[in-house]
Amino acid sequence: MKISYNWIKEYLDLDAKPVDLAEKIERTSVEVDDVTKPSDGLKKIVVGHVLSVEAHPDSDHLHICQVDVGEAEPLQIVCGAPNIAEGQNVIVALPGSRIANNVKIKKSKMRGVPSAGMICALQEIGFSEDVVPKAYVDGIYVLPEDATPGDAVYDYLGMNDSLIDLDVTPNRGDMLSLYGTLHDLAAIYDKPVELDHPEVKEDGAAIDDQLAVHVDDALSSQYRMRLVKNLKLAPSPMWLQIRLWNAGMRPINNVVDITNYIMLKYGQPLHAFDYDKFNGEDVYVRTAKAGEKLTTLDENDHDLDENDIVIADQKGPIGLAGVMGGLDASIQEGTTTVAIESAVFEHDHIRKAAQRHHLHTDASQRFERGVNQAGVQEALDAAAQMMNELAGGEVQKGTVVGSHNIPEPAVINLTLTHVNAILGTALTMDQVSHILESLGFEVTISADTLTVTVPVRRNDIHIPADLLEEIARIYGYDQLPATLPTGRMTMGSLTAKQRLVRATRKSLEGLGLNQAISYALTTADKAKMFMMQASETTELAWPMTVDHAVLRMNLITGLLDDIAYNSARKVKDVALYEQGRVFYREDGQDRPAEEEHIAGAITGTLLPAAWNQPAKPVDFFQMKGIVAAYLKDMAVNGDVTYVPNADMPEMHPGRTADILVHGHRIGFLGEVHPSIAKKFKVGATYVFELNLQAIVDMPKQENQYDVISRYPAITRDIAMLVDNDITNEQIVALIERRGGAFLQSVKLFDVYDGVKVPKGKKSLAYTLTYQDKHETLVDDAVTQAFDKVSKRLEEELGAEIR
């Protein structure tokens, strides 16, 4: 809500400049979006009196005007507005002036005719299209007759006011009005505020004889109407129009403007009906019946249902309660009798109706947050009084009341000890009671206890904590001391799992992978790829896009998306890992289980080509090296084995291995299937994904010192020809099993399957290292062991030792 600085000053004796006031509000009450002065940025825009208007000889719509701008000679200005006329006072942007959007106006020629400046529409000097009175939307604006040519226009249009745009939180509905804001400011500045109260001059007949209202209290806790007769519809006086457009509302006519003005002032939305358009003399507040329709003021049609509260006459709905009135019974030219409605509608219904009908109005916004339930009659009286004063209407005697459930003010007990204990302050009883009283709360004190009666308008205050907030903010958060919690000592340490997850990240970063964080919501297709276990998908009920509609059940597709994003931007070498959750759901369960996974993906090269080394494209064994080093860091207890898996549809059937620890599958690694890679628009990519939770849960090897032998080691190389289907793992396992007590390590140093070996065979070569921890090994012992292993290789694997 935009609130007027000048309007505030009418009630409160303030020295603060608008920006300072705004800052104070922001620090003490609600956020301020903006402080604007409509005349800011404008220059040399004055009142002009149109002396004459002639048609432009070379145009069918331009006019040549002589305009008195308070100088010796009138200015000749060419104007294209259809509503320009002799005798008008208009807005003139002089040569050298600046209008909205920082546009400079210069002398120019329009179709050959010199034009010294520009006659402006309100939009051209910065007014939003939405607030310009309808009569002037498509043309220039006409200023009052008594405006003086040559004067700056700003004061005539209220443009020197400063407007403070409040971003009111849902709890502070009271701040959506001048009066509500004044109550807060009175406390902030510790100054009295004098609010005026209406005095209605009643005339004519008793309203009860002319109108009856029938209200369901559950829908409308208060419903009041007054009747004003013999009104003359007219444009509102300038001061009123200025109030409205500065608050962002379009002036319409005096009756409608009064209802809007009262809403701005008191926060109470009002509605004015044309009484003569009622069918009958009875008005009903009820829920709509299925099938009922209503055309609202904005000329949109709405299908109503039983969740909508409507105002109805005998025939049907005439308004969507608390949201927008109906077109049929609206104030239009010729209206002379007005029924003013001042009511409180049940907020939940209003909120839903506003959502359902896409009608978020000033009224619905206020009803949703709650209006001042003690001020319903006052707002109604104020409107009636203004209709009498500004439209010459006769206010009929009395108010017709359909419901009148005014809540009791909240009474809250609070101790000073509690205040200081929670705020960490040392406030005195006087300070606390003064703050509360300055907000307009009643306080009685008995020993340490304050009994606080909260005015009904503050519907956000119910419990002592609510009062604490009032005390703290008015006292000033800046004045609170800054301390740290004391009390019993607590241990702050990571859990074993948290430590392992951190170690996982460090390990993989050390191995050259960058941490990625990808989206957990993905497409239905991607969610189901690279699955490590069977699972149902978990889908969003109302996704924003199909790209983020289903919860992932793998991390790899996210990394492939990342690689594709890099690749599209010509970044070809990518090494990523991600640690995050996948979501597995069992059939029949609504909620998925969340499992921590770790995955990696590499493409291009791990190390870029450099002047002293060529680039090496990524391959299976680089990724395997990374995974093996990582698992070594995690010290999983048990053998890590890699078992070919040709059955994962998204993986290369010949280049994929399951990763087993002590025989349990914890994940897989390998090359992404070329056709999947193509689908993702990525090149050859190697990936792994592991169940990180499984690694967390596994037994670990503790670090343990192992004596480093002082005695020399002896190495022997062995090369052999074996059938292609014999694996390295088989050979190593056999050598380790049969290598004897002194075999320390087996290291593969060559693999060859080229032209020099017979078809169907391959050559492998290993270095075997022997060492004794307690004495120098003798050659004979090594030879014996080596020969034994060679023989076993021949016998068991059909190896041909070379």
Next chain:
Amino acid sequence: MSLKDKLSELRQRGLADIKQSTDLKDVNQVRVQLLGKKGPITEVLRGMRDLDTAERPKVGAFANEIRDDLTAALTQRKEELEQAVLNAQLAKETIDVSLPGTPVAKGEPHVIQQIVDQIEDLFLGMGYQVLSGPEVEEDKYNFEMMNLPKNHPARDMQDTFYITKEILMRTQTSPMQARAMEKHDFSKGPLKMISPGVVYRRDTDDPTHSHQFHQVEGLVIDKHVTMADLKGTLQVLAHELFGDKFDVRLRPSYFPFTEPSVEADITCFNCGGKGCKVCKNTGWIEVLGAGMVHPNVLKMAGVDPDVYGGFAFGVGPDRFAMLKYGVDDIRNFYLNDVRFLTQFTKKG
């Protein structure tokens, strides 16, 4: 010529030869010539038989002295020549040290992870636990137990990805407040926790909105926790993350699960508080929401609000990272362009 004179002359000549030798081979030759079995010194010493018994020890000592001198001179010369050879070798080995170093494979932690880790470490040091909770949450924990019943207007403040009527993607890490309080045994002392994690909102991704982002929740519940403690804690956090020069100010705000509720601003990075475009001329930038835990939230989690109370806060690491490093588009955090990921390399 006496033996002594002979020896003196030998020394003269020997030292001159040593000096003149130009390589190690020369030095060796000189050594053999002078000190070898057939060398002149040996020869001179053989001539000692002809001397008086009284003279012998003197000449002997003199001869030894000369041998030592020559040996020392030889050694020195040898070292000199060796050094020269080495120097020549090293000169030949000179490289252009301005050539770039050989690339090594090195990965970086994600910038948001860095912020989260920093926050975790700070609070671990102050005795907080780090808890993590489900990303797919129950409506009950995400909203109801946070004092946001089904029809609460504040639910409109955050659009939610629902899975079913009761199951949703958590919109905040605040449900961990309720989960932590339900589990905590207050007889064992206060509850002090932070809970980092991913949260989701029904937003269209653009430079300032992401349907997925991060939050870190903080919660302290004890018998005597004050709002001043909250202010002090937030100050420590701001100083840790941004530096001591940064000030914190609190402003009133509204969250259904805290009362009083505040938003915390810190001094604008860009202008240091003078006022600029980034801070809309206020000198301050909003960084987090906080407050004293609402009695209803305590009650619903089974904690007696008459005995216990405390504060809660929620910070956005994405926002922190954007502010701290001037990142202009939140989507950078989730698209994982390697050129982005490898920009934040400063450690410690």
